[in-house]
Amino acid sequence: MMLRIKRVPTVVSNYQKDEAEEGARRVGGCGRNCLNQCCIPGAKLPLYAFKKLTKIDGDKELPGSEKREPPVDFLDSLLLGEWEDRMQRGLFRYDVTACETKVIPGQFGFIAQLNEGRHLKKRPTEFRVDKVLQPFDGNKFNFTKVGQEEVLFQFEASEDGEVQFIPSAPIEPENSPSVVAINVSPIEYGHVLLIPRILEHLPQRIDRESFLLALHMAAAAGNPYFRLGYNSLGAFATINHLHFQAYYLAVTFPIEKAPTKKITVSGAGVRVSELLNYPVRGLVFEGGNTLQDLSNTVSDACICLQENNIPYNVLISDCGKRIFLLPQCYAEKQALGEVRAELLDTQVNPAVWEISGHMVLKRKKDYEEASDENAWKLLAEVSLSEERFQEVNSLIFEAIASDDNGNANLLEDPEVKPHSREEVDTINTSSHAAMVTGTQQCLVLQ
Amino acid sequence: MESELGLIEQSFNSRYSLWVQEALSELPDSFTITDPCLSGHPIVFASKGFLKMLGYSKSEVIGRNGRVFQGPGTCRRSVVEIREAIREERAIQINLLNYRKDGTPFWMLFHMCPVFNKEDGMVTHFVGVQVPISRKPRRSGRNGVNLCEEGSRMNDIFYGSCRKEVCSSVELGRVLPLESAFDDADDRGLEIEESCEASDVEKTRAATAINNILSVLTHYSELTGRLVCGKRCSLSLGLLSSSLNISLGRIKQSFVLTDPHLPDMPIVYASDAFFKLTGYTRHEVLGRNCRFLSGVDTDSSMIYRIKESIQNEKACTVRILNYRKDKSSFWNLLHISPVRNASGKIAYFVGVQMEEGCKNQVGHGLSPEMRQLSAVGAVRIAVRTLSMGAGPSKSEESNNL
Structure with missing residues (x-):
């Protein structure tokens, strides 16, 4: 038995189209100038080495103190410059700035975008939604198959503690480079993908090191309107190759405005709160003695969710200072036929951006009728029930608390499970037994 | 830094008569005044009470953004609320944890309100009052x-x-x-x-301080004829909202925005770097067509190419001879591109100037071309997102906070 949904996959790379068009690009390699072994020798990309932050308020500059000017401003110069360059080179499938967008009048400030082009020219594909962790499959599309022109730069920690920039650095597989690439179907200006250690073929699965890298990217950008997001499998990730998304939208998201209630403070000083008055139930993590504390706490929560087979989304907000963690069950409901047709008809896939309040709509009708109420209705379907949410929370808190007790090192190794087999089984057979024990194969055809 | 301080001085002196700083200094309260039109939305005035409360000297504070007083314990959601208020050009009263120079945190009631230009309704400054909150003994409960x-x-x-x-x-x-x-x-x-709640006494104190500051500002603007007021009196026409000004002000390159929907396509925004490059001041530039940069030796075929690309709504890069205010000439590698608003329609054209062979631009990690493109990107984002409709429409009711 397997739960699956059919959906139009998002085309994130021009090389994702079924093996077509042999480009008359550069010589050597497979001829497509990709990121596989065939094309890497001799290839060069800009390299940005970020400053490792220890303090959580890394952007705090002492008034009156001499501020050392970094060689390159990460977001405003490098990322936007490279992105605009790709735009002028015509690498995107559409001009996202020509897509109409608005803040929906009302209490919450949901943001709607009409994007009729994003899902054109692609046939719906089946996605398995009942397994959050799936092994990497080299036969499917992955980011080593993108063209090098779609990669903006390499992103790594600086060795001497200061920001470094090399306009043209060789790609060295032995260094396990992480890269930032464009998403050729952007949902806003500057939409990119962070692919940690791209050549290691990691599946879509959070680990401490990769999550810290994502937080460093948010911190390097240093702009509250440049956010990173993560979708697990089963929570609308379409590519099983570890990646975070990011884009720039200078509007406060509804989820960022939602009131929160503090639940607890971890030993490392990380404040964990719960979202209030928001359609999707979720946790908010902030503070912590160091950026790494915050990162570890959130990654441990994510690891706990994925190992318990609970799909989730993560929003990294406010320059990496606030992180929202949202377990969800929409895809599962969809596969079980429990989502109302009127919602399915909109074809909106509630991934991290939609959950945060940025709704990308495919039909003009939905865009024109967009309202707080409609957005709320959709997102309410994404949320776990109160009962289930509390259950999931106990799992998360147990995972974080055990970390507090000094078991941190155990979690460094992704192979070491923080939960015993027994516990995992308990969860799977609890309130959501249907998810794993159902007998019929559910398939939603749109 | 010197020119930055010059701009800060100008921010005050152009609008108020001579003794305004002295008059403000006589007020006992802790407050700052910031200018959203300047790059980075810096503090342009800090009262003695403020400096004393935070332990900084005046020169350490002027030119800085208010966020430098925040720290690890500052509630991020409160910061979001302040950011929203600035963007929507409305008043806000909120409890905030700030940090003194010695690193000690303290709770204060932050009351901020915009100051409007009476004539065009544009925000000229924000006044922020800080009233320390006296801590009540903590409840015994856990x-x-x-x-x-x-x-x-x-x-x-x-x-x-x-x-x-x-x-x-x-x-x-x-x-x-x-x-x-x-x-x-x-x-x-x-x-x-833990959060901290201000008492009614503290709230009243903040509101009174705001009123006192506003009356000083209003009084000293009367004498210059460039009147300011605490409430928006007229709606701005054609010019940019202060939130767009703030966003554009962060972009360090030299650029102008021109409005193709107005007669003769005038400049509606010019960056600080543009003034530095050309030697003109803001009021000499706004409202004029860019052609004043051309001179006797400017190649007219380049001007034709620019016109053509504007007509075709396409981006283009040209190398054109331009002139500064002092009549000296420079080779300008000019990049022009249409910029769309939230409706997806072309709202402006951006022109990013780059002086050929300018020493300032060498040694920087990114190529000049890339930095030029990055300015275009930043302008696109600012224009698109700030025309999305969450703008200053709410300001009327919200000033009565």
Whole structure:
């Protein structure tokens, strides 16, 4: 038995189209100038080495103190410059700035975008939604198959503690480079993908090191309107190759405005709160003695969710200072036929951006009728029930608390499970037994 | 830095008559005045009370953004609220944890309000008053009690207008059992983690201080004929909102925005770097067509190419001879591109100037071309997102805070 949904996959790379068009690009390699072994020798990309932050308020500059000017401003110069360059080179499938967008009048400030082009020219594909962790499959599309022109730069920690920039650095597989690439179907200006250690073929699965890298990217950008997001499998990730998304939208998201209630403070000083008055139930993590504390706490929560087979989304907000963690069950409901047709008809896939309040709509009708109420209705379907949410929370808190007790090192190794087999089984057979024990194969055809 | 300070001085002197700083200095309150039109939305005035409260000298504060006083314990959501208020050009009163120069945190009631130009309704400054909150002795209860307090306060603020189904789904006590997992976590949490509520006396004090400052500003603007007021009197026409000004002000390159929908396509925005490059001042440039940069030796075929690309709504890069105010000439590698608003329609054209062979631009990690493109990107984002409709429409009712 397997739960699956059919959906139009998002085309994130021009090389994702079924093996077509042999480009008359550069010589050597497979001829497509990709990121596989065939094309890497001799290839060069800009390299940005970020400053490792220890303090959580890394952007705090002492008034009156001499501020050392970094060689390159990460977001405003490098990322936007490279992105605009790709735009002028015509690498995107559409001009996202020509897509109409608005803040929906009302209490919450949901943001709607009409994007009729994003899902054109692609046939719906089946996605398995009942397994959050799936092994990497080299036969499917992955980011080593993108063209090098779609990669903006390499992103790594600086060795001497200061920001470094090399306009043209060789790609060295032995260094396990992480890269930032464009998403050729952007949902806003500057939409990119962070692919940690791209050549290691990691599946879509959070680990401490990769999550810290994502937080460093948010911190390097240093702009509250440049956010990173993560979708697990089963929570609308379409590519099983570890990646975070990011884009720039200078509007406060509804989820960022939602009131929160503090639940607890971890030993490392990380404040964990719960979202209030928001359609999707979720946790908010902030503070912590160091950026790494915050990162570890959130990654441990994510690891706990994925190992318990609970799909989730993560929003990294406010320059990496606030992180929202949202377990969800929409895809599962969809596969079980429990989502109302009127919602399915909109074809909106509630991934991290939609959950945060940025709704990308495919039909003009939905865009024109967009309202707080409609957005709320959709997102309410994404949320776990109160009962289930509390259950999931106990799992998360147990995972974080055990970390507090000094078991941190155990979690460094992704192979070491923080939960015993027994516990995992308990969860799977609890309130959501249907998810794993159902007998019929559910398939939603749109 | 010197030119930056010059701009800050100008921010004040161009609008108010001579003794305004002295008059403001006589006010006992702790407050700052910031200019959203300048790059980085810097503090342009800080009262003695403010400097004393935070332990900084005047020169350490002027030219800085107010966020430097925030720290690890500052509630991020409160910062979001202030950012929103600035963007929507409205007043806000909020409790905020700030940090003194010696690193000690303290709670204060932050009351901020915009100051408008009476003539065109544009925001000229923001006034921010800081009233320290006297801490009440902490309740004896542990986390549970504090949670309830916080929760019920949330209740008052947020549930007044929210939907019923939301209210019913939120039970304020429901998370408490989870705390057992952390047991003594509360003891480790610092006291500053808790929120702090200002008393009515403190709220009144802040509001009174705001009124006093506004009356000083109004009085000293009367004499210059460039009147300011605490309420928006007229709607701005054709010019840019202060939130767009703030966003554009962050972009360091030399660029102008021109409005193709106005007769003769005038400049509606020019960056600080543009003034530095050309030697002109803001009021000499705004409202004029860019052709004043051309001179006797400017190649007219280049001007034709620019016109052509504007007509075709396409981006283009040209190398054109331009002239500064002092008549000296320079080779300008000019990049022009249409910029769309939130409706997806072309709202402006951006022109990014780059002086050929300018030493300032060498040694920088990114190629000049890339930095030019990055300015285009930053302008696109600012224009698109600030025309999305969450703009200053609410300002009328919100000034009565």
